[in-house]
Amino acid sequence: MDKGLSPSMFIGVRGNGIISFGSGQPDLPPPKEVLSCVPEPEDFKYGLVAGQVYLRKALSKEFKGSASDDFVITNGASEALDLTLRAIGKPKDKILIHKPYYYSYKPLIELNHMEPLYVETYKGKIDTDDFEKKVHKAKAVLINSPSNPTGRIQDIKTLKFIEKVTDDLDIPLLSDEVYKDLIYERENYMLSGPHVVTINSFSKTFDMCGARVGYLYSNDKPIVNEAVRLKTYTSMNTNILAQRMAYHATKVPRAFVDGQVKVWKQRRDLIYEGMCRLGLDVWKPEGAFYILPKIKNPRKFVWGMFKKHKVITYLGEWFGADDRVRFSYALDVEKIEEGLKRVGKYLKKN
Numbered sequence: 359m360d361k362g363l364s365p366s367m368f369i370g371v372r373g374n375g376i377i378s379f380g381s382g383q384p385d386l387p388p389p390k391e392v393l394s395c396v397p398e399p400e401d402f403k404y405g406l407v408a409g410q411v412y413l414r415k416a417l418s419k420e421f422k423g424s425a426s427d428d429f430v431i432t433n434g435a436s437e438a439l440d441l442t443l444r445a446i447g448k449p450k451d452k453i454l455i456h457k458p459y460y461y462s463y464k465p466l467i468e469l470n471h472m473e474p475l476y477v478e479t480y481k482g483k484i485d486t487d488d489f490e491k492k493v494h495k496a497k498a499v500l501i502n503s504p505s506n507p508t509g510r511i512q513d514i515k516t517l518k519f520i521e522k523v524t525d526d527l528d529i530p531l532l533s534d535e536v537y538k539d540l541i542y543e544r545e546n547y548m549l550s551g552p553h554v555v556t557i558n559s560f561s562k563t564f565d566m567c568g569a570r571v572g573y574l575y576s577n578d579k580p581i582v583n584e585a586v587r588l589k590t591y592t593s594m595n596t597n598i599l600a601q602r603m604a605y606h607a608t609k610v611p612r613a614f615v616d617g618q619v620k621v622w623k624q625r626r627d628l629i630y631e632g633m634c635r636l637g638l639d640v641w642k643p644e645g646a647f648y649i650l651p652k653i654k655n656p657r658k659f660v661w662g663m664f665k666k667h668k669v670i671t672y673l674g675e676w677f678g679a680d681d682r683v684r685f686s687y688a689l690d691v692e693k694i695e696e697g698l699k700r701v702g703k704y705l706k707k708n
């Protein structure tokens with residue numbers, strides 16, 4: 359009956375009393391500076407493949423030691439990930455990712471005819487011994503901290519260790535930093551080095567998922583040049599009006615982001631404490647807006663919650679976590695409370 363379970367059957371589904379803990383899309387509005395951006399005739403012309411200069415210059419001010427030519431503006435972090443993988447690898451190369459992983463990683467690597475190689479984690483934290491054992495087989499490493507789907511951050515010691523090992527091996531280190539601004543426990547530690555490719559997005563920090571603006575940044579010139587070459591023959595420029603919106607987002611006072619983090623943290627506390635009360639085995643999220651409880655028979659749960667209780671959740675197996683279910687808490691407090699009540703009802707009966 360639940361054979362059709364896939365993320366696409368839930369993405370964008372709303373209304374009719376449904377509570378969606380599904381899609382990782384902030385429910386908060388983007389900054390007013392972004393909303394006041396109106397189209398101009400120039401926005402309808404083709405733009406530079408690498409991205410508009412004003413946006414790349416604005417970004418280069420955020421990254422010490424960077425120049426505007428080190429950036430490629432992309433259709434979200436999604437395109438930045440795809441271009442980077444294609445730029446660095448060839449068929450059969452292995453890309454080391456930590457498990458559980460963002461659900462696009464495995465298909466993206468495979469679509470590019472490469473193979474994922476998994477490093478184990480304990481409560482979402484990378485097992486550095488396992489990392490050291492496997493990294494020698496990898497063409498590149500992909501790190502995501504804070505993580506989707508665990509909400510966990512990697513210890514700074516671990517991140518420095520990964521920087522050093524990949525630097526010694528001279529292999530690309532891809533750092534998916536789309537949640538870098540949404541951390542509750544400490545400042546972000548941004549991975550850096552000669553072969554680090556930082557992948558980021560305006561989707562999550564500025565609530566601009568549908569605008570589709572992201573970027574990659576690297577001091578590794580051949581990677582950046584190859585990404586631009588590939589983009590020339592695929593999507594060409596990223597939407598110009600959306601790039602202007604993103605430019606305005608770079609000028610938004612830090613207080614905007616701090617305000618968002620306050621909201622996410624309040625919701626994190628609510629859902630984490632609620633799940634603990636329900637007796638669920640769960641790791642405390644330290645960033646992003648996801649939580650990944652262990653659930654008996656996850657398929658039955660996801661299907662039953664949807665069909666009988668009108669609650670959308672995502673199967674852990676899409677993220678490489680077979681015995682878990684992912685909840686996004688990017689929704690308001692009343693909905694989180696109601697959703698938890700319905701989960702409680704389900705758990706009592708099953």
Ligand SMILES: Cc1ncc(COP(=O)(O)O)c(C=O)c1O
Nearest residue numbers: 382434435436460506559561572
């Ligand atoms: C870890 C991670 N990377 C990349 C993306 C893609 O983001 P974008 O909207 O910028 O394409 C997401 C979206 O959920 C994500 O969670």
